[in-house]
Amino acid sequence: MLAVPGELPSDHERYGLEVKWDGIRAIVHLDGALRVTGRHGADYTRRYPEISAFGVRKAVIDGEVVALDQQGRPSFVRLQHRMHLTDPEPLMLARYPVTYLPFDLLYLDRVSLCDLPYRDRRALLDELDIGAPPYFSGDSDLLAATSEQGLEGVVAKRLDSPYQPGVRSPAWVKVKNLSTVEVVIGGWKPGKGRRSGGIGSLIMGMFTTEGLMYVGHVGTGFTEEVLDLLHALLGPLEIPRSPFHNKVPWRNRWVRPDLVGEVAYTMWTDEQRLRHPVWRGLRPDKIPSEVTL
Missing domain, CATH: 3.30.470.30 (DNA ligase/mRNA capping enzyme)
Structure with missing residues (x-):
């Protein structure tokens, strides 16, 4: 229940x-x-x-x-x-x-x-x-x-x-007390500086009747250990094209939307983007299709 x-x-x-x-x-x-x-x-x-x-x-x-x-x-x-x-x-x-x-x-x-x-x-x-x-x-x-x-x-x-x-x-x-939401990982943006060669931020989405919708990206709240784990998990899921039905800024690495995570955030913007998201962790107990806007 x-x-x-x-x-x-x-x-x-x-x-x-x-x-x-x-x-x-x-x-x-x-x-x-x-x-x-x-x-x-x-x-x-x-x-x-x-x-x-x-x-x-x-x-x-x-x-x-x-x-x-x-x-x-x-x-x-x-x-x-x-x-x-x-x-x-x-x-x-x-x-x-x-x-x-x-x-x-x-x-x-x-x-x-x-x-x-x-x-x-x-x-x-x-x-x-x-x-x-x-x-x-x-x-x-x-x-x-x-x-x-x-x-x-x-x-x-x-x-x-x-x-x-x-x-x-x-x-x-x-x-x-804290606004949190589940998101589907649809890709990642390569990191720079100390994150060079790995994940800089994750591209987040939620499902609508039209498919997977881009709702923002999250680049804070990670430890180095978590970034290494995510890199290992997302590598085998890589696909050549974006899984999102709407346009996503930047050039990203796309993955099959199989993994669900949780983020904290301050508010939703008028463009239906999560404002100031902070990564909280993966949710292997959740099914991607359950994560709807």
């Missing part, structure tokens, strides 16, 4: 508020063995061995994989070091550990709970005592608190809402 972007609901007594964790969505399946899957069914079990069996009976749990910084806040930059490692070595596990934060309970003892109201599913999840972060009343100051602590925002969830797998439902509303 997915949330829609929006503002805090005015009928706050009908909602519970959760912190919006800056990580990767993951479903934990417990039935004898433990299995962890991503949004589209990818197997994450070996990728995140820190996720334990919780000592819980048969259950299916929804939650978020996060990598915490030294202040205990989720760091998407730190998580990037683990997202592409299908079988991480002990050094990477020690250097960039992850934590699983459960927030919903879908099955218990092989019985579906999806038709139960959110408040009841959360009560059952809390009874399992597996470290699920609390949720708060809809009239709390949680959004302001997350802003003060440098967290991404909150998710407002209708207390009476069922769990709707595969649905982006208005019963869940994500309210962000």
Whole structure:
């Protein structure tokens, strides 16, 4: 079940508020063995061995994989070091550990709970005592608190809402302190100076009914390690012509629009370009066709 972007609901007594964790969505399946899957069914079990069996009976749990910084806040930059490692070595596990934060309970003892109201599913999840972060009343100051602590925002969830797998439902509303958006990589501009021979900036797009539309380029927010990784990933995707249906300035290297990333930005311009975008990281859990204007 997915949330829609929006503002805090005015009928706050009908909602519970959760912190919006800056990580990767993951479903934990417990039935004898433990299995962890991503949004589209990818197997994450070996990728995140820190996720334990919780000592819980048969259950299916929804939650978020996060990598915490030294202040205990989720760091998407730190998580990037683990997202592409299908079988991480002990050094990477020690250097960039992850934590699983459960927030919903879908099955218990092989019985579906999806038709139960959110408040009841959360009560059952809390009874399992597996470290699920609390949720708060809809009239709390949680959004302001997350802003003060440098967290991404909150998710407002209708207390009476069922769990709707595969649905982006208005019963869940994500309210962000920071404006972020997913983009499809359609090319890159060669770098200059210290970036000579590599990537200077990424060419971003989103899909419309006409095809992939250019929405700007991003050249900040990268580490050298990230630029090297992107160069290695984009090399095999190179194509001779632009994948965008509209005109893109400059001479660029074009790639098949197979990779999705996330950027922070200040606003949209009248020309439908992202203003002051800053790279936040790849989103291998997203499908390019889902990234629409």
